[in-house]
Amino acid sequence: MADADNAAAGTGQGETGRQRALRLAAVAVLLGTFAAVNVLIFQKEGGHSLRAGGELVWKPLGATVTWEGIGIVVAAGLTLALYSFLYADNAFFKAAEHLYVGVGLGYSLVLAWFQYIKAELYVPLVKYWVRESWLGEQVPGRPDWKLIVPMILGLFLLARFVRRLEWMSRWAFAFIIGLGAGMSIPLFIDAQVLRQVEQTIAAVRFDALLVALNTLVLLVGVISVLIYFYFSIEHRGAVGLVSKIGIWFLMISFGASFGYTVMGRMALLVGRVQWLIQDWLRIPIQG
Amino acid sequence: MHWLLRIDRRLIYALVAIAIGLPTLWRFRLPIAPSPPVEGVHSAIEALEPGQVLLASLDFDPASAPELEPMSRAVLRHAFRKRLRVIAMTHWPQGVGLANQIVEQTVREFDEITVAFERFASRQQAEQRRAALAGQPLAEALGGPAAVGAAGTAVIRAGAGSVRSRSGAEPPAWSPALLQALGQAEPGSSALVEDPERGWYLLAVRERTPSLRYGEDYVFLGQRAGLGILIVSMGQSMHAAFPADAAGRPTREMPVFRGVETLGDVDYLICLAAGNSGEAWVAYGAERYKFPMGIGCTAVIAPDLYPYWQAGQITGIVGGVKGAWEYEHLIGIPAQATEMVPAQTVAHMVVIALIAICNLGYFLSRRRGGAR
Amino acid sequence: MLKRTVPVAIAFVVGLWFVIQYFVPAGWSQQSLTDATNWAKILLGFAYILGLYSLVHVHWLRIRRRQPGYGYSLLVYLGLGVTVALGMVGEVEKAWNLLAGGSASFADFQTYGGPNWTSGVDWIYTYVLYPASATMFSILAFFIASAAYRTFRARTLEAALLLVAAAIVMFGRVPLSAAIDQAIPQFADWIMAYPNMAVKRAILIGVTLGMVATSLRIIFGIERAYLGGD
Numbered sequence: 001m002a003d004a005d006n007a008a009a010g011t012g013q014g015e016t017g018r019q020r021a022l023r024l025a026a027v028a029v030l031l032g033t034f035a036a037v038n039v040l041i042f043q044k045e046g047g048h049s050l051r052a053g054g055e056l057v058w059k060p061l062g063a064t065v066t067w068e069g070i071g072i073v074v075a076a077g078l079t080l081a082l083y084s085f086l087y088a089d090n091a092f093f094k095a096a097e098h099l100y101v102g103v104g105l106g107y108s109l110v111l112a113w114f115q116y117i118k119a120e121l122y123v124p125l126v127k128y129w130v131r132e133s134w135l136g137e138q139v140p141g142r143p144d145w146k147l148i149v150p151m152i153l154g155l156f157l158l159a160r161f162v163r164r165l166e167w168m169s170r171w172a173f174a175f176i177i178g179l180g181a182g183m184s185i186p187l188f189i190d191a192q193v194l195r196q197v198e199q200t201i202a203a204v205r206f207d208a209l210l211v212a213l214n215t216l217v218l219l220v221g222v223i224s225v226l227i228y229f230y231f232s233i234e235h236r237g238a239v240g241l242v243s244k245i246g247i248w249f250l251m252i253s254f255g256a257s258f259g260y261t262v263m264g265r266m267a268l269l270v271g272r273v274q275w276l277i278q279d280w281l282r283i284p285i286q287g
Numbered sequence: 288m289h290w291l292l293r294i295d296r297r298l299i300y301a302l303v304a305i306a307i308g309l310p311t312l313w314r315f316r317l318p319i320a321p322s323p324p325v326e327g328v329h330s331a332i333e334a335l336e337p338g339q340v341l342l343a344s345l346d347f348d349p350a351s352a353p354e355l356e357p358m359s360r361a362v363l364r365h366a367f368r369k370r371l372r373v374i375a376m377t378h379w380p381q382g383v384g385l386a387n388q389i390v391e392q393t394v395r396e397f398d399e400i401t402v403a404f405e406r407f408a409s410r411q412q413a414e415q416r417r418a419a420l421a422g423q424p425l426a427e428a429l430g431g432p433a434a435v436g437a438a439g440t441a442v443i444r445a446g447a448g449s450v451r452s453r454s455g456a457e458p459p460a461w462s463p464a465l466l467q468a469l470g471q472a473e474p475g476s477s478a479l480v481e482d483p484e485r486g487w488y489l490l491a492v493r494e495r496t497p498s499l500r501y502g503e504d505y506v507f508l509g510q511r512a513g514l515g516i517l518i519v520s521m522g523q524s525m526h527a528a529f530p531a532d533a534a535g536r537p538t539r540e541m542p543v544f545r546g547v548e549t550l551g552d553v554d555y556l557i558c559l560a561a562g563n564s565g566e567a568w569v570a571y572g573a574e575r576y577k578f579p580m581g582i583g584c585t586a587v588i589a590p591d592l593y594p595y596w597q598a599g600q601i602t603g604i605v606g607g608v609k610g611a612w613e614y615e616h617l618i619g620i621p622a623q624a625t626e627m628v629p630a631q632t633v634a635h636m637v638v639i640a641l642i643a644i645c646n647l648g649y650f651l652s653r654r655r656g657g658a659r
Numbered sequence: 660m661l662k663r664t665v666p667v668a669i670a671f672v673v674g675l676w677f678v679i680q681y682f683v684p685a686g687w688s689q690q691s692l693t694d695a696t697n698w699a700k701i702l703l704g705f706a707y708i709l710g711l712y713s714l715v716h717v718h719w720l721r722i723r724r725r726q727p728g729y730g731y732s733l734l735v736y737l738g739l740g741v742t743v744a745l746g747m748v749g750e751v752e753k754a755w756n757l758l759a760g761g762s763a764s765f766a767d768f769q770t771y772g773g774p775n776w777t778s779g780v781d782w783i784y785t786y787v788l789y790p791a792s793a794t795m796f797s798i799l800a801f802f803i804a805s806a807a808y809r810t811f812r813a814r815t816l817e818a819a820l821l822l823v824a825a826a827i828v829m830f831g832r833v834p835l836s837a838a839i840d841q842a843i844p845q846f847a848d849w850i851m852a853y854p855n856m857a858v859k860r861a862i863l864i865g866v867t868l869g870m871v872a873t874s875l876r877i878i879f880g881i882e883r884a885y886l887g888g889d
Binding site: 512628 | 692699704781790792793797812829830832835837838841848852855856859863
């Protein structure tokens, strides 16, 4: 237990009493500031807003508190706790991270029941057994008997939990894997090989200097990279040269991908910062 | 090592935070020229006729929302403005709540919203008026017989950015931010709005009348497992793949599916992808069941999609916030992406500067101390 | 026999049939694909639940073994428990009504939550799951800036090519570059549409051929990793 407490507080090893006091004080100041900022926001907002409010209305210290308001404080707290990782790994980050994992699992489970099991098996099939055969009710519609197959195979999958019956789950997996593999082969060859080769050749045109250059870049690029990835021949001599060109092309493409990745990552941060400034702090925007 | 190569990582973090925070507070305008890949998606949707079917696959979760939410909303606004039938879904389990919110909120923007307002010369006057009306329902009192400021009403459709009708005094300029807020505002809610040219407005939402009907104009199917297998299943039979929508209502009787038995009956598909679902839609869907499609995606995967675009397998690519910004510009409704671009631009410049600094430091240290 | 031969045989028969099926447009052939994909879709739902269970199990083991930091795993269970409770309370209520009196007003079609709880899961999604998930991934923005600064050095010709391409594309995607010269974004567009596209196409062709080979190995029972151990 002491071990867990230690980990939960995120203490570093070999910390002196003075350092510990300083650290706790810093945490207290940060938490106090967070609380004070939230109280100020609620008082300033005063319930006048175009936003849709929740049902809960509670007015401590003259501020209007709604479920939405509480939600925004929780969200802001989580956001800041997770960003605290940028300074150093700490207990607040770990707590927020684990809570997120748990909530994510819970949400997925709830949806799995409603979307995968209830909508696909209970309503079209099992419902009729439960309500017609068992409870003797009249239910409109007819059961979809074909669904017995996935239901049985689904139970086979769940047999994974019983060690002696584990082999049953392999039958179900073999069905899914076999279907996926078989179905994909013609489609992938068509969409991602034949069409690609066809359009590379279709793009070959030399009617103007620029067009000819583009054609050349396209052809050299595709062929040299393919040769670079073809390991069955030794990369020496002419083949070596072509595969070297392939590397250059790859580098240009990786550079382009990197540029786009920066763009994407920054956008994610912009989204969060915007949320903090506009939705939590409610600072009016200039311009 | 040269000092230019030894900047502390936390300083860099702070720099990035500032580079994004400041332009979020003080926005500036930027020149815009839509690029061909984005135009490819826009013109394909623009060419559809009212009543044709757009399938929107919102394949992302909150982790990529800042990049994909703006373009999802822009595409949906475009579709609803053109009165297309919209079938929305997602391949991502944790994206269900988000996709549902995006669809429902965009639909709400197309409600006919009646706004009552009074105009004042100063903020002080407006606040006095609000204080005087405290306790009364603002939506009724504003612009009534006892109006103090110049009063009027307007009926707007926020999502289309259009004013259906108005009476009385000149309404405020319908800025994107105001339209966005009004789009979601409940009847009875009120706000104080500054119009730089006309003065201060106290406005309240009187009523809203829905114009798009669930199951008729649009539907949200939720999510099922399988990706490629699900796509083929939809290609064989939409109702086998999705016997029920996200709320569990049977899809078979919904008028929105009139004439849509399989994927082949869809007039255009837009996939908004944070992962490989765009490629899956091409290989398993468009190639086999023959329907036109476009992909909106996070910037990270945009470069990978160019081969499909060049081969004509997709009509266009909307890549990241930049693409979403161009799309918003093309439909004439600046919104979220337009707000994000200034901050993203500055952040971009900071990263370019960091790369320049590190290379400068590298060359200086090499020249001074030999190769390292 | 039951453990190895039957699954391999299933994969062979199913796999081979659905390669051939692509070229058989007859109604019964189409129906087989409709049914098989529908079933597989439902099965993958079960498989997804299996995956969720194994994640839950990891944290359960941590708590049971009192591993360092197991307190955090309790938080996983707190989040899981509250979300599932709010999501399923309506179902439990309905099941109870059904067993107690078989009420005729029993609604088959309803999403999570009971009458007063409907918004509970939505609240958690909007104010816990959404911000936490978005924040976790936005942290990468800081890391990529720091990584760009620390590793992006023009040490070799290849590294220089990568660097220059990245800089041009990045700058070309910034609206500012168009204000300086229209040629900059155009050049960035050209890099994307030609050299980049050529490489991505070559990779696509290569990867697809690899995937097709793997699929064939699965169908013919050479590749059996999906069956797990022993």
